[in-house]
Amino acid sequence: MLDFAPETHNQRAKIYQVITDAFGRTQEASLVDKIRNCPNFIPALSLVALENGDVLGHILFSRIFIEASEQIPALALAPLAVTPQRQRQGIGSQLVQVGLSKCRESDYSVVVVVGEPRYYRRFGFQKASQFGLHSSLPIPDEAFMVLELKPSALMNINGNVCYPDYFNEV
Structure with missing residues (x-):
């Protein structure tokens, strides 16, 4: 039976290992450490999947914004990782x-992700360019996706999703 909960300080080393193992490199795990040390970090949205107290997976949502006619708050989903032995x-x-x-409960309206389109579409994510959104990161259009957590949250918004500089290091 899996449990899902916000991460605890004691789980951070295990989370780092799960992310490193899942991606086969340390950049994504280091990104999580950087996000934890900035104002964009939301402890309640750094979640772990636990089985018998063991961390099997981790997901992080952090604050970013969309620069349009006004600044629109949004969340970045990055990264999502599951220990390789338990993937699929x-x-x-x-x-x-x-x-x-949890993002909806926290009253956020928009989540963006850079990821595999076939995977994220099943959760309702769509190509961000369809909403007139562009990324500050150099990423392929099809991999940059967005989800409206509230209906019409992106209506008539054309803008640039401004990722903090530490995202450029991934």
Whole structure:
């Protein structure tokens, strides 16, 4: 039975290892450490999947903004990781669903992600360019996706999603 909860300080080393193992490199795990040390970090939206107290997966949503006619608050989903031995068992999907639910409860309207389109479409993400959004990161259009957590949250908004500089290091 899996449990989903906000991360604790004691789990950080295990989270770092899960992310490193999942991606086969340390950049994404280091990104999480950098986000934790800035004002964009939201402890309640850094979630772990636990089985018998063991961290099997992690997802992080952090504050960013969309620069349009005004600054619009949004969340970046990055990264999502599941320990390799437990991938393709639905843990990542459950983390996304639980995380998006927590984002809605926290009254956020928009989530952006850079990821595999076939994977993220199942949660309702769509190409961000369809909404007139562009990324400050050099990423392929099809991999830059957005989800409206509230209906019409992106109506008539053309703008640039401004990722903090530490995202450029991934």
